[in-house]
Structure formats: structure tokens, C-alpha cells
Amino acid sequence: MASEKNNKDQKSTPIRALIYCRVSTTRQKTEGAGLVSQEHRCRQYAEMKGYAVEAVFPDDASGGGDFMKRPGMCAMLAYLDAQKDGKFVVIFDDLKRFARDTEFHFKLRHAFAERGATVECLNFNFEDTPEGKFIETIVAAHGELEREQNRRQVRQKMVARIEKGYWVFHAPVGYKYITDKVHGKLLSPDGLLAEYVQEALEGYANGRFASQAEVQRFLETKPEFPKDLPNGKIRAWKITKLLRNPLYAGYVHSETWDVSLRKGHHEALIGFGTHEKILYNLENGGRPAARRDFSPDFPLRGFVHCDDCDKPMTAAWSKGCRKHYPYYLCDTPGCRSKRKSIPRAKIEEGFAEILKSMQPTKKLFGVMRTMFERAWDARLDEAKRSKKAVLAQLAGVEDQINKLLDRIVESSSASVISALEKRVEKLEREKFLLTEKAENMVPAKGRFGESIELALKFLSSPWNIYENGSLPLRQTVLRLAFVEPLRYSRENGYRTIETAIPFKVLAGLQGQNCQMVPTARFELATSPLPRECSTPEPCGRAFVLQRGFCHSQTQDASLT
Structure with missing residues (x-):
């Protein structure tokens, strides 16, 4: 009687089932209904068989044939490991969802058998007979063949498209994909991100950013630019990758598929010459990086040098009796001016007078x-x-x-x-x-x-730009207006100033109360050799016209 009762209980207890469904890409999951339809068909099958579905394990990755690379499949095997006393049926919609690789197909079959689970498929009957195993092997091999053929076909199409000048991979930062009537899927500049990338690339090429670290800090200040780390930082290797990418110069290539560099159909953010300058700077670097602790409180820190040791001055706030006071100072060991503070107002007011004097009338x-x-x-x-x-x-x-x-x-x-x-x-x-x-x-x-x-x-108006500009703009003014850093003496103030060539020419013209040379008597030099001025006025100097300026061979340039 007891034996009959146990058999009756077993018959009344439904068989426990697990459902596995898979699509190959996340896009098929979000835009299609593959997972939903597979689950629906499997539930119908379980209901018809009288199975009780305990859990559903979906996947949206192919794994390249290896089932252990699929999160859903790994979760199912872990679930079976945790239910060692239970007997389960694993239901698949189609044998292709099981494994599209002959080797992994039978490895997965063995993994389920070890866990006491049986496998059932809506479109295929598993049989433990020689004929059944042979048919199963043929079907699994056909799935592997189909997967490899699809992979080869996709690769061939992608290679052909790159060879024709189109990018086929993920759009780099600064670009987005659009649908073009002529070109189809095409890279296009992505608004503000494209402007930030362009500014960073051109800045590194022309010397505005002296190092990759400066480019990194510049991009980290842009809220819209994607960050890698929770603290709002960007990984250094991503900056290097951005600087080396020829896509931004309008060219495509693929080292993996041996596609040489060629002109692309997308809009470039920089010229190819700028890209080559960037590569040159990367290979022949050595330019000192700007200080990370540059502050609007001390815009001249690092640019003004101590006259005694010719080393950059530092700056700091010094605590007084009632408040803090700003100072510039030299901190070079062995310098006679070491740690002798100079009030910030004294240095910056003197610099303001220099920059204001450079503005022409x-x-x-x-x-x-x-x-x-x-x-x-x-x-x-x-x-x-x-x-x-x-x-x-x-x-x-x-x-x-x-x-x-x-x-x-x-x-x-x-x-x-x-x-x-x-x-x-x-x-x-x-x-x-x-x-x-x-x-x-x-x-x-x-x-x-x-x-x-x-x-x-x-x-x-260099002074107006400097006075009203941000800290990076102020640093740019310093680099453009002066050939070398300024030297400051505690006793005598600023020493000889070496300004850029345009300001030297303007200073020479302004000091001579000049007038324009009549157009009919203004000779354009056809060679870089000195030419005599044709005007009869007693200037008595040889002039060279270079880039539109009439430069005197003496220190005092004049234009009469």
C-alpha cells in the first residue's frame, strides 16, 4: 500500500523544467521579439507536457560557440548545481539556440547529464541510439558550418566597406552615425563633443597643450565629455588612442584586417597635416607638462622666473595675524632669493604694465x-x-x-x-x-x-584678452606674446622682455611716428636677401619684406 501511495504522489508531482532562450546580439533583444517568442513557445511546450516551469534563463550574446561565455547559460548550470536533489528538464526552442559548435554541443550535453538534467528541444528529438547520435552530430555540425559562413560573410562585407572609405565599427567619441541617402550609414560630427575633440587635437598639435596630461585635464573639465571613472577622470590610454586616431583627420584603416590608410567619406575634424604633427609630438615628446596645480589665484606661476637662478617661481598663500596674503617666491635650493616672498600685487601689476604697453595705438x-x-x-x-x-x-x-x-x-x-x-x-x-x-x-x-x-x-588688445579670459586663455596669451618666460629681480623688478616678433615690429613702428609708404613706391622682395628701400627720405637702411612686414636690419625698425 505504501509503495502504491508513493507512486501515486510521484505521478501527481509535475516534472520541474527550466527554459533557456537566446539571441545573438543585444540589438535583437531590444529591437526584436526573439527572446519573448522563444519563451512563449517553450512555455506552451511545457504546459502540453505537464511540466512546471521554475525559471527562465535568457541570453543576448553568442559566446562564439562556447556556452561558458554566456551569462544566462552559466546561471542555469549554477542553478542546477544548487538543486542537486532535483531532476530537471531543460527546454530549448531550437537546436541552434543550444550550441552552434560541434565540440561545445557535446560538452554542454555532458554538463547537463552530470547534473542529472535531460534536454528537450521543440524542433529536434534527442535519441540515445547510434542513429539518433549520428543525426544529432550532423545537425550540430551544420549549425557550426552556418555560423562560420555567416561570420565570414559579415567580415568580408565589413572589409569591403572599409576599403571603400567607410568606418564600420563603433563610432569614436566626437562622432555619431547618421543615415545618408548616398553613403548609407556614415560617421558625422557629434555637436559639442566634436568641438571639444577638435580643440584638444589642434591644441596638442600647435603646442597649446604641451602634454597628453594637459589634453586629459582639458577634456575632464567638459561635463558633456564621457568619463571612464567614477571620480570624473579619463584613463590615460584613451587620450593616447584619441590622439593617434586617423579617423579625426578623415581617414580610415584597419590593422587587424590589413586595410591600409585611405581617405574616408566622413567629415574630418582636423587636417591630415595636423594629425601628422600630433604623431610627431607623440613620438618626439619630451615637452614639459603644465603644472596640475595652476590656479586663477596665481596666473603667472611657472611663467615668471627668478632673476638670480632663472628657475620658475612658485606661489602660495601665507597666513598672517588676521588673514592670508598671496606671495610669489623662489623655492630653488641654493638660490640667494630662496623663500624670500614677493607680494603678488607687485609682480602682477608690473606684468600688467608690460602687457598694456604692448597694445598699439x-x-x-x-x-x-x-x-x-x-x-x-x-x-x-x-x-x-x-x-x-x-x-x-x-x-x-x-x-x-x-x-x-x-x-x-x-x-x-x-x-x-x-x-x-x-x-x-x-x-x-x-x-x-x-x-x-x-x-x-x-x-x-x-x-x-x-x-x-x-x-x-x-x-x-592682448591685455584685454588676458584680463577678461579664463586661466587656459591667459596661459595661451603668455605663450603667444612672449618668446621666453619673464625674469623678475627682487631689487630691480622685471628684466629685459623678449616679446614675439609681431609685437617687436609694432614696437619699432610705434617708436618712429611712422607713416605708410606710397603704394607705387613699395617694392616687394622676391628673395629673402636684403633690398634697399626706394624712398628718397633719409632712412638710409636696408629693409626686407617678409610676410608683409618691412623689417630693418638694425634693431630699430622704421617705416617711412
Whole structure:
């Protein structure tokens, strides 16, 4: 009687079941209904069989055939390990959802058997017979073949698209994908992020940012720029990757798939020449990084040097009886001025007088603008002549590339082929530079205002820009206005100031009460050699016209 009762209880207790469903990508999970439909079919099957479904384990990753790389499958096996006294049926919608690799298919079958679980599939009947095992092996092998063929087809399409100049991977920061009527899926600048990336790249190329650390700190100050770490920082290797990426210069390549560098169809954020400058700076670095502790409280820290030891001064707040006082000071060991404080007002007021004295008068500013306009016209004519020479040089490079390619085809030595390919790659980069140079040598009409207004604004009012600018802008003014750091003596104040060339010319003109030379008697130099001024006035000096300025060979430049 007891035995019959136990059998009756077993028959009334439903078999426990687990459902496993999988799609290959997260996109199929979010945009499609693959997981939902698979679960629905499996639940219908379990209900028809009288099984009690205890849990559902979904996956949205393929794992490349290895079931242990799927989080859902690992969770199911762990669930079975925790229920060692239970007998389960594992239900799949299709055998392809089980494992699309012959080796892993039977490993997974063995893993379930070890845990006492049986496997049932809606579209396939598992049989423990020689014929059943043979059919199962064929079906599993066919799934593996189909997976490998799909993988090869996708790879071939992606390689072909890169070879045609399109990026096919995840969009780098600063870009986003758009749908174009002609090009299809195409990279496009992503608003503010693109502007930040462009500013960072150009800043590193032209020296505004002296190191990768400065680029990193600049991008970390932008709230919209994606950060890697919870503390709002960006990993250093991501800055290096950003600086080296030719996508920002409008070019694509793939080292993994051996696709050489080529012009892309997307909009560039920087020129290829700028990209080459960045690579040069990375390879031939050594430029000192700006101090991390630069503060608006002491904008001249690091730029003003001690006159006794010629080392940068530091700065700090010193605690007095009732409040703190700001000081600049030298902290160099062995210097006679070490730790002898100089009030901040004394140093910064003296610097303000220097920068204010560099601002030209309105009259001189008009002269300067006319000089720029004439220099622009002269350089425009020169650019048109130079473009022909660049195009001839470009044709020569293309001829060299074609000859090297012929030699690669004829060669049978792997080492020779490798060396020739490196030479071709180097010439290709030179070709890109010459092409960009030829395209940009002759500016479009109306470019004068765009190109020169910012320079004129800076030359006309360096003090206003410095006084009203942010700390990074102030540092930029210091780098542009002065050739070298300022030296300060505790006894005598600022020493000899070495300003940039434009300010030297303006200072010379301003000190001579100058007037413009009549246009008919203003000779343009056709060579860098000195030429005598043709005016009859008694200036008695040889002048050289370079970039639109009439420079005296003596220290006092004059223009009559």
C-alpha cells in the first residue's frame, strides 16, 4: 500500500523544467521579439507536457560557440548545481539556440547529464541510439558550418566597406552615425563633443597643450565629455588612442584586417597635416607638462622666473595675524632669493604694465591691418605659383608608389616584400599630405577676414584678452606674446622682455611716428636677401619684406 501511495504522489508531482532562450546580439533583444517568442513557445511546450516551469534563463550574446561565455547559460548550470536533489528538464526552442559548435554541443550535453538534467528541444528529438547520435552530430555540425559562413560573410562585407572609405565599427567619441541617402550609414560630427575633440587635437598639435596630461585635464573639465571613472577622470590610454586616431583627420584603416590608410567619406575634424604633427609630438615628446596645480589665484606661476637662478617661481598663500596674503617666491635650493616672498600685487601689476604697453595705438593698428592685407595679396600670388610645384611633387610620389607596387608583384622574397610595403606606406602618407597641401594652398575668396581677424584682435588688445579670459586663455596669451618666460629681480623688478616678433615690429613702428609708404613706391622682395628701400627720405637702411612686414636690419625698425 505504501509503495502504491508513493507512486501515486510521484505521478501527481509535475516534472520541474527550466527554459533557456537566446539571441545573438543585444540589438535583437531590444529591437526584436526573439527572446519573448522563444519563451512563449517553450512555455506552451511545457504546459502540453505537464511540466512546471521554475525559471527562465535568457541570453543576448553568442559566446562564439562556447556556452561558458554566456551569462544566462552559466546561471542555469549554477542553478542546477544548487538543486542537486532535483531532476530537471531543460527546454530549448531550437537546436541552434543550444550550441552552434560541434565540440561545445557535446560538452554542454555532458554538463547537463552530470547534473542529472535531460534536454528537450521543440524542433529536434534527442535519441540515445547510434542513429539518433549520428543525426544529432550532423545537425550540430551544420549549425557550426552556418555560423562560420555567416561570420565570414559579415567580415568580408565589413572589409569591403572599409576599403571603400567607410568606418564600420563603433563610432569614436566626437562622432555619431547618421543615415545618408548616398553613403548609407556614415560617421558625422557629434555637436559639442566634436568641438571639444577638435580643440584638444589642434591644441596638442600647435603646442597649446604641451602634454597628453594637459589634453586629459582639458577634456575632464567638459561635463558633456564621457568619463571612464567614477571620480570624473579619463584613463590615460584613451587620450593616447584619441590622439593617434586617423579617423579625426578623415581617414580610415584597419590593422587587424590589413586595410591600409585611405581617405574616408566622413567629415574630418582636423587636417591630415595636423594629425601628422600630433604623431610627431607623440613620438618626439619630451615637452614639459603644465603644472596640475595652476590656479586663477596665481596666473603667472611657472611663467615668471627668478632673476638670480632663472628657475620658475612658485606661489602660495601665507597666513598672517588676521588673514592670508598671496606671495610669489623662489623655492630653488641654493638660490640667494630662496623663500624670500614677493607680494603678488607687485609682480602682477608690473606684468600688467608690460602687457598694456604692448597694445598699439588706433593709428598704428590701421597701419598694421593694411600691412596684413598687402602681405595677404602677396602670399596669395606666391601660393598660386607654389601649388604647381606641389602638384608636380605629388605626381612624382605617385610614380614612385606605382614602381614599388610593380616590384612587390615581381618579388618572391617575404623580407623584400615587407620592406617595400613599408616604403609604400610611407609614400602614401606623404601623398596624403601633399594632396591636402595642394587643396589648401590657395584660400577661397573671403578667407582673409576669417584668417586674420583673430590675429588682429589678439595683437590689438592682448591685455584685454588676458584680463577678461579664463586661466587656459591667459596661459595661451603668455605663450603667444612672449618668446621666453619673464625674469623678475627682487631689487630691480622685471628684466629685459623678449616679446614675439609681431609685437617687436609694432614696437619699432610705434617708436618712429611712422607713416605708410606710397603704394607705387613699395617694392616687394622676391628673395629673402636684403633690398634697399626706394624712398628718397633719409632712412638710409636696408629693409626686407617678409610676410608683409618691412623689417630693418638694425634693431630699430622704421617705416617711412
